[in-house]
Amino acid sequence: MSVPRRALVTAAAASVAALTLAACGSGATGASADLAPAKGSVAPNGVTVNLSPNQNRVTTPKVDAIAALVPEEIRKRGTLTVVDSLGTTPPLDFYANDDKTIIGVEPDLATLIGNVLGLKVEFTPVSWENIFVGLDSGKYDVGISNITVTEARKEKYDFSTYRLDILGFEAKKGSGLKVTGAADLAGKSVGVSSGTNQEKLLIAWSEENTKAGRKPIDIKYFQGTEFYLALSSGRIDAYVGPNPNLAFHVAQTGESEIVGTYSGGGADVQGKIATTTKKDNGLNQALNQALNEVIKNGAYGQVLKRWGLDNEAVPTSEINPPGLPKVNP
Incomplete structure (x- = not known):
């Protein structure tokens, strides 16, 4: 990437701030979206995350x-x-x-x-x-x-x-969408990062839908935080990516939710x-x-x-x- 790290973090923070304001009036397996956590972030399990450089990391003895x-x-x-x-x-x-x-x-x-x-x-x-x-x-x-x-x-x-x-499917809160397989996304607009296992999954599911006489998945590609705004505005119905950072985003903004998870190894192998x-x-x-x-x-x-x-x-x-x-x- 040629974009300076400071620019990436600043842009990501602005994206989070925009989503948070909207809520008040949210990358490999490979590439994922940029997201700078807001101050006082909490993890999906409710634990407050230490964002300072003084991490006080867990340590263990040499063996x-x-x-x-x-x-x-x-x-x-x-x-x-x-x-x-x-x-x-x-x-x-x-x-x-x-x-x-x-x-x-x-x-x-x-x-x-x-x-x-x-x-x-x-x-x-x-x-x-x-x-x-x-x-x-x-x-x-x-x-x-x-x-x-x-x-x-x-x-x-x-x-x-x-x-x-574990891959996650993130959607706007209250969408009613539940994802367990290909049929759930037939005709839906779904965001993904290119060159990832989750992209391969969406392509395969779209082909499966077509063969079964259902509508294909409308796959949209995002390489940065812009997908959060697309999700918030309704331009996409869902986004698929590594569950950890999607769940982390959900915990921060409260505007979206995880509507399904899937093994990163596909249907037959636990990734x-x-x-x-x-x-x-x-x-x-x-x-x-x-x-x-x-x-x-x-x-x-x-x-x-x-x-x-x-x-x-x-x-x-x-x-x-x-x-x-x-x-x-």
Whole structure:
């Protein structure tokens, strides 16, 4: 992206303010919308979110036996280079109110992993496609950026899961819309971000509707916060994206609601979000055991709760589980 981060955050804040005023008289799996939380934001579970750079993150002790699994080159360096998205998807990964400190559930979990491995975590925010470019070149050790496990990606990368991948459908409050499958969106105007798994899902559902003699879905594309205004004004009936940041937006504005959720892995596979490393780079086993350590000692649960993502917790971290099939939307 060529737009300065300050401009993105300012524009996003203005969008939230506009939606809030309207209520008084609301991105990968990949790319998502920019959204700067309003002061005093609350997570979907009602917990007040700390937006300051002083995060007082949950921490956990180093575990020597797990740290010993880290490749020697990384151990000697003493740092774990984590590549993430551009800091525009609360509560996953976004900037604090100082516009420079990266906060969210992803940085918190990365920090816990670093604690267990005895490594200092260095965050590098880049555009979505450059996450994979950097992993391929070895520039970064691991991607922790709401990355869904897919069968295609498993050919190039290793995964250790840490959260369920749940897509959400957001609609204006009182719309009466309920989404459980393709038929519910027949003839509806639905927003989505291009190049994402949720776009593939909408295209497949639209084709399913056509084959069944129903109206197709009128798919509208958005790459930024403008979809919130489109939703508020009624120009689209719904928007589909990662459930965490849509639910976070709903909790802030009160003007919209989540009218359905769906697995990011499609109808046959429960989608899962995972740490992502270049295949066979030797780091995945350490990441997996570090995640299982913090799941077991409770630090993981504390992190998810502080960001309102309790319902997306996994009971254990899996290495390279079944992912989104190549033939599945």
